[in-house]
Amino acid sequence: xxxxxxxxxxxxxxxxxxxxxxxxxxxxxxxxxxxxxxxxxxxxxxxxxxxxxxxxxxxxxxxxxxxxxxxxxxxxxxxxxxxxxxxxxxxxxxxxxxxxxxxxxxxxxxxxxxxxxxxxxxxxxxxxxxxxxxxxxxxxxxxxxxxxxxxxxxxxxxxxxxxxxxxxxxxxxxxxxxxxxxxxxxxxxxxxxxxxxxxxxxxxxxxxxxxx
Amino acid sequence: xxxxxxxxxxxxxxxxxxxxxxxxxxxxxxxxxxxxxxxxxxxxxxxxxxxxxxxxxxxxxxxxxxxxxxxxxxxxxxxxxxxxxxxxxxxxxxxxxxxxxxxxxxxxxxxxxxxxxxxxxxxxxxxxxxxxxxxxxxxxxxxxxxxxxxxxxxxxxxxxxxxxxxxxxxxxxxxxxxxxxxxxxxxxxxxxxxxxxxxxxxxxxxxxxxxxxxxxxxxxxxxxxxxxxxxxxxxxxxxxxxxxxxxxxxxxxxxxxxxxxxxxxxxxxxxxxxxxxxxxxxxxxxxxxxxxxxxxxxxxxxxxxxxxxxxxxxxxxxxxxxxxxxxxxxxxxxxxxxxxxxxxxxxxxxxxxxxxxxxxxxxxxxxxxxxxxxxxxxxxxxxxxxxxxxxxxxxxxxxxxxxxxxxxxxxxxxxxxxxxxxxxxxxxxxxxxxxxxxxxxxxxxxxxxxxxxxxxxxxxxxxxxxxxxxxxxxxxxxxxxxxxxxxxxxxxxxxxxxxxxxxxxxxxxxxxxxxxxxxxxxxxxxxxxxxxxxxxxxxxx
Numbered sequence: 001x002x003x004x005x006x007x008x009x010x011x012x013x014x015x016x017x018x019x020x021x022x023x024x025x026x027x028x029x030x031x032x033x034x035x036x037x038x039x040x041x042x043x044x045x046x047x048x049x050x051x052x053x054x055x056x057x058x059x060x061x062x063x064x065x066x067x068x069x070x071x072x073x074x075x076x077x078x079x080x081x082x083x084x085x086x087x088x089x090x091x092x093x094x095x096x097x098x099x100x101x102x103x104x105x106x107x108x109x110x111x112x113x114x115x116x117x118x119x120x121x122x123x124x125x126x127x128x129x130x131x132x133x134x135x136x137x138x139x140x141x142x143x144x145x146x147x148x149x150x151x152x153x154x155x156x157x158x159x160x161x162x163x164x165x166x167x168x169x170x171x172x173x174x175x176x177x178x179x180x181x182x183x184x185x186x187x188x189x190x191x192x193x194x195x196x197x198x199x200x201x202x203x204x205x206x207x208x209x210x211x212x
Numbered sequence: 213x214x215x216x217x218x219x220x221x222x223x224x225x226x227x228x229x230x231x232x233x234x235x236x237x238x239x240x241x242x243x244x245x246x247x248x249x250x251x252x253x254x255x256x257x258x259x260x261x262x263x264x265x266x267x268x269x270x271x272x273x274x275x276x277x278x279x280x281x282x283x284x285x286x287x288x289x290x291x292x293x294x295x296x297x298x299x300x301x302x303x304x305x306x307x308x309x310x311x312x313x314x315x316x317x318x319x320x321x322x323x324x325x326x327x328x329x330x331x332x333x334x335x336x337x338x339x340x341x342x343x344x345x346x347x348x349x350x351x352x353x354x355x356x357x358x359x360x361x362x363x364x365x366x367x368x369x370x371x372x373x374x375x376x377x378x379x380x381x382x383x384x385x386x387x388x389x390x391x392x393x394x395x396x397x398x399x400x401x402x403x404x405x406x407x408x409x410x411x412x413x414x415x416x417x418x419x420x421x422x423x424x425x426x427x428x429x430x431x432x433x434x435x436x437x438x439x440x441x442x443x444x445x446x447x448x449x450x451x452x453x454x455x456x457x458x459x460x461x462x463x464x465x466x467x468x469x470x471x472x473x474x475x476x477x478x479x480x481x482x483x484x485x486x487x488x489x490x491x492x493x494x495x496x497x498x499x500x501x502x503x504x505x506x507x508x509x510x511x512x513x514x515x516x517x518x519x520x521x522x523x524x525x526x527x528x529x530x531x532x533x534x535x536x537x538x539x540x541x542x543x544x545x546x547x548x549x550x551x552x553x554x555x556x557x558x559x560x561x562x563x564x565x566x567x568x569x570x571x572x573x574x575x576x577x578x579x580x581x582x583x584x585x586x587x588x589x590x591x592x593x594x595x596x597x598x599x600x601x602x603x604x605x606x607x608x609x610x611x612x613x614x615x616x617x618x619x620x621x622x623x624x625x626x627x628x629x630x631x632x633x634x635x636x637x638x639x640x641x642x643x644x645x646x647x648x649x650x651x652x653x654x655x656x657x658x659x660x661x662x663x664x665x666x667x668x669x670x671x672x673x674x675x676x677x678x679x680x681x682x683x684x685x686x687x688x689x690x691x692x693x694x695x696x697x698x699x700x701x702x703x704x705x706x707x708x709x710x711x712x713x714x715x716x717x718x719x720x721x722x723x724x725x726x727x728x729x730x731x732x733x734x735x736x737x738x739x740x741x742x743x744x745x746x747x748x749x750x751x752x753x
Contacts, residue, residue: 016617019574023543023550026567030550030557061617088538109542113549 009054009124011035014044014070015086016063020109024057024086024116031117033124041070050078053131055123057116060087060094060106068094071101080130082123086111133203140204143189151188154181158194159201232274233281239266240285241292243381246457247373248293250464250479257356257369259479260460262377263289264348267311268340269385272318273325283308299355306351310374314344327387327445328501333494340382345374376483379490380456384449401447404439409454411435416459416468426469429459429485436489440496448493456486514720518640521717522589525646532614533585540578547571584611588642595638598748600631601671601680604638608645609669615650616667619657626670632680635748640721644729645669647714648684648741655688655738663688664737673747680745688738694731 011028013035015021025035038044041062048056056074060067067085074083082104087094095106104126105119147155150171157167157178164182168175182194191197243262250259267282286304291297317339324332349371357366393401414420415428432455440448462468463482470482526533551567588611605627616623634641652667664687672681691699700719715729722729727745734740 017539017543019543019570019577020539020546023546023570023574026570027546027550027553030553061620063617063620066620086542088535088542109538110545111542113546113553116546 008034009127010052011055011057011120011124012038012044012048012052012081013057014038014041014062015059016040017059020059027113027116028120031113033117033120041065041073044070045073045077048074048077048079048081050080052079052081053127054081055104055120055127056081056083057120058083058085060085060091060098066094067103068098068101071098071103075102080127080134082126084116084119084123086116137203137205140189140200144201144204146188147185151181151185154178155185155197155201158182158185159198232270232278236266236270236274236278236281237285240282241289243377244286244289244293247377250460257352257366257373259369259373259464259476260376260380260483261348261352261370261373262381264307264311264344264374265340265378265381266385267307268314268318268344268378269382271311271315272323273386276312276315279308279312282311302355303352306355307348310344310348310351313347314339317343323386325386326389326501327383327449327494327498328505330495330498330502333498336382336386337379337494340378341375345371345378349374372480372483376486379487380453383490383494384446384453387444387446387449389444389446397443400439400443404443404447404451405454408432408435408439408451409458412455412458413462416462418462418467418471422469422471429469432489433492436493437496440493441500445494445497445501448497452486452490452493455489459486511724514724517713517717518643518721519589521647521714522639522643524714525643525650526585526589528650529611529615529646532618533581533611535618536614537578537581540574540581544571544574544578547574588639588646590639596636597638598633598635599638601634601636601641601682601745602627602632604636604641605645605669605671605682608642608649611642611646612649612653615653619653620665621653621656622666624666624668626668628671628673630673632671632673633748634680634725634745636725636727636745637721640725641743641745644718644721644743645682645684647718648743651714651741652684652686652688652739655686659688659738668737675747678747678749680747682743682745684741685734686738690733690738691731694733694739699731700729 011025011033013021013024013028014037015024016039018039021037021039025037028035036047038047041064044056056079058067058070062070065073067087071083074081083098083102085095085098085103085106086109087106088109098106104123107116107119153171154167157170162170164175164178168178171178186192186194186197189197189200191200240263243266247258247260247262251257263286267278267286271278271282283304286307287300290300290303295303318335321335321339323335327333327336349369350367352370352374353363353366356370357363412432415425415431418425420428436448436452436455439451459468459470459482460479463470463478466472466478470478470485472478473481547567547570551564551571554563554567584607609623609625613623649667649669656663656665656667666687668683668685670681670683670685672683673679674681700715719729722743722745725745727743729741729743731739731741
């Protein structure tokens with residue numbers, strides 16, 4: 001499981017109770033995982049970014065902000081790591097809302113070690129998958145950046161399913177020129193054919209720009 | 213109650229041990245020989261016969277086996293005083309039977325023996341005078357004069373003699389209850405038992421002319437009243453008995469305010485006064501004991517009410533406390549499971565040391581919470597005495613912290629940096645803190661969107677005024693009508709689901725500690741509850 005920027009995946013444990021967060025970190029470490037502990041949301045928010053890899057274990061009730069607010073704050077910062085909520089309250093409505101808001105799961109304290117470890121490992125796997133996808137997306141984004149404005153116009157035409165003749169008329173160039181651009185687009189993106197190209201562009205973070 | 217316990221304990225030992233028998237025998241003979249000096253010559257009947265009162269009281273107290281000793285002592289006494297053996301035996305049996313009947317009646321009526329209520333007096337005096345003295349008087353008179361024309365007069369005389377014995381001796385024997393007393397009370401007991409008889413002796417010793425000593429004899433009344441109002445009933449009875457002995461002896465020797473009319477009229481006038489003295493002492497002591505019992509009961513009620521209030525307070529804290537206990541349990545469980553996992557991976561004992569230590573520490577934390585909670589709910593008397601109010605507040609705050617967390621309200625502690633000594637019921641004050649803070653938290657939590665989410669706890673000592681002030685101020689919407697104090701009336705609740713007893717109980721607790729509780733609206737904030745207690749200044753109180 002190698003992260004793109006060389007960061008080891010880390011399990012971020014946030015609980016205002018020192019005993020609880022230390023104990024959870026100890027439990028995770030006893031199973032060979034790396035954990036970092038945080039007493040309050042701000043400390044976590046100062047530490048993680050969209051590039052952080054791993055999984056979050058968050059207490060639902062924290063001083064100053066509840067778990068759902070923290071989840072929102074994390075999303076706003078582009079943090080996509082999966083979140084396992086833990087709670088001492090067994091608060092079902094809150095659990096439902098948390099899962100609806102995108103949490104991976106909701107555990108009631110105290111929990112069985114297997115359950116927590118299983119959830120955390122599921123979270124790490126999910127994060128690894130997401131990070132793989134993100135890496136692909138970044139690679140495609142990068143390639144798309146290399147297209148010249150004219151090539152982008154040709155690509156938009158291709159995405160819209162236009163024939164070369166129509167693209168040439170729209171752009172006021174010859175069919176031959178369009179064919180040359182088209183070959184450049186496929187080569188730069190690394191697609192074998194135009195349907196391959198469509199799939200790759202759709203998986204990029206910019207595809208919305210061309211769907212209009 | 214305690215005296216009753218002692219009596220029943222004594223009763224359960226009845227028959228065992230010779231001490232009651234020996235004391236009764238000796239006491240009976242002593243009283244008989246002493247009283248025989250005051251014999252009105254005409255019929256040979258003494259003017260006071262305290263032995264019967266003693267007999268009834270010891271049989272009531274130590275059991276019917278004492279009746280044998282009483283009869284034996286009476287026989288010896290009467291024969292030694294010159295009666296024929298047959299007459300002596302009749303007299304002794306009469307005395308014994310009267311005493312047994314009286315004792316049985318007293319037991320049947322459930323006399324406790326502490327003389328701590330008027331009903332105790334009615335029982336003891338009613339049975340002693342109306343049954344025992346009458347029966348022994350009648351039997352004595354029958355033996356002395358037979359069925360003659362003098363019988364009625366003799367019965368009356370004998371009854372009077374026995375009555376005086378009963379009212380002077382029986383209350384003392386019934387209520388005598390020797391146990392360690394505080395120093396100042398011990399001094400009081402000694403003073404009462406020595407000074408009052410001494411004063412009596414001074415009045416009755418013929419050093420003072422009779423026109424002065426007669427009115428002066430009433431000076432004993434206020435002294436006995438004072439004793440009755442400050443010392444236990446048995447001390448009153450002992451004082452009165454000793455005083456009466458002195459007075460009777462002096463009068464019998466033809467000295468003092470009641471002398472010089474002849475022994476019979478002298479002693480009968482004295483009897484009248486002594487009877488009043490006994491009545492005064494007994495009634496006052498009983499009324500005082502009744503009042504003390506009522507106060508103790510009121511205190512007990514307050515304790516019960518306070519405990520109910522604590523249970524009520526705790527039930528609303530329960531969610532927070534459950535969470536508070538769950539935290540260390542969660543940590544403990546995680547440490548234990550992690551340790552287990554390390555073991556499975558072949559960890560060394562050295563590696564396991566730290567997690568095991570953490571397990572112990574977190575278990576301690578959990579039991580701490582349980583201990584705090586249990587102490588708060590403790591039944592019965594809580595500790596009362598000098599304490600730093602800051603310490604009491606901090607302990608209560610520990611119970612409340614989870615509630616602050618749960619409701620996401622900031623706790624602002626503004627405790628005085630110096631100690632603020634107060635002499636109070638510790639648990640009571642902590643309960644008031646919990647109650648007031650809980651109200652404040654609810655005011656903040658349910659007060660809508662304009663509230664400030666904090667509660668301030670402040671303690672201050674005002675040395676000049678001699679007061680300690682504890683304030684609970686919230687950032688809530690404040691009270692609609694704080695001025696009239698009706699909030700502290702029972703069943704005045706300002707929130708749904710409230711019993712309306714919390715503040716009423718709080719006020720009772722604070723007033724029992726000689727303090728006040730009041731409420732106003734704090735400018736720029738919500739309600740401000742203020743508890744004012746007297747500052748404790750060493751032993752100056």
